Amino acid sequence: MKRFNLISGMVLLVAAGLVVIGSQNTPWSQDNTALKGFGKNLQVLQFNNLIELQTYMKGLTEALGVDCKYCHDLTAFEKDIEDLHKDEARAMMKMTQHINEQFFKESEKQVNCFVCHRGRTEPVFSLKEWKQIQESEK
Numbered sequence: 001m002k003r004f005n006l007i008s009g010m011v012l013l014v015a016a017g018l019v020v021i022g023s024q025n026t027p028w029s030q031d032n033t034a035l036k037g038f039g040k041n042l043q044v045l046q047f048n049n050l051i052e053l054q055t056y057m058k059g060l061t062e063a064l065g066v067d068c069k070y071c072h073d074l075t076a077f078e079k080d081i082e083d084l085h086k087d088e089a090r091a092m093m094k095m096t097q098h099i100n101e102q103f104f105k106e107s108e109k110q111v112n113c114f115v116c117h118r119g120r121t122e123p124v125f126s127l128k129e130w131k132q133i134q135e136s137e138k
């Protein structure tokens with residue numbers, strides 16, 4: 001009897017876990033649009049699977065302090081939309097790759113979007129500016 005409870009408890013836990021994972025995935029599971037677009041229009045980046053791409057894109061939103069829709073049409077992630085910032089981001093990806101290839105190939109640490117952008121679309125390049133921003137956000 002005890003054993004049965006333990007097993008059904010575990011089943012419940014796993015099911016609850018899946019629900020949690022599922023709900024965290026919203027931009028991705030939304031009609032599976034991300035999955036449908038994946039691999040159709042990658043010109044700079046390379047990913048082995050959707051999870052890798054997901055991790056990278058989530059990092060992008062954090063590095064710039066934006067949502068997916070800053071760069072994407074949420075119904076078709078592969079599309080390039082002129083009014084959004086996907087093209088600019090692509091140019092920045094090339095630049096970042098170039099810097100890393102050229103100068104940091106053997107380095108443990110590599111340049112990424114956050115290095116310049118610090119969670120904002122407008123990059124921050126001086127300590128003075130950074131302090132002013134922090135002051136104004138208090």
Ligand code: HEC
Pocket residue numbers: 027028033034035037038039040041042043044045046053057058060061064066067068069070071072077078079085086087089090
């Ligand atoms: C700052 C801009 C930017 C943000 C924010 C961003 N992306 Fe992207 N995303 C890109 C760029 C640029 C590409 C194409 C890269 C390439 O050409 O190699 C891309 C590619 C993709 C692709 C692959 C499309 C294809 O053609 O294979 C998917 C799916 C995707 N993004 C999903 C997302 C999701 C979901 C989010 C939010 C969590 C997000 N992106 C946030 C810029 C962005």
Ligand code: HEC
Pocket residue numbers: 060064085088089090092093096111112113114115116117121122123
């Ligand atoms: C070496 C510093 C540096 C790095 C690294 C960098 N950026 Fe930028 N980024 C800039 C600068 C500088 C500008 C502003 C250009 C301008 O104002 O004309 C900019 C502008 C942008 C813009 C346009 C913002 C706007 O409001 O028009 C986007 C989008 C962007 N970067 C995305 C990225 C992404 C994505 C990455 C990582 C792949 C990245 N950047 C990495 C320096 C950097």
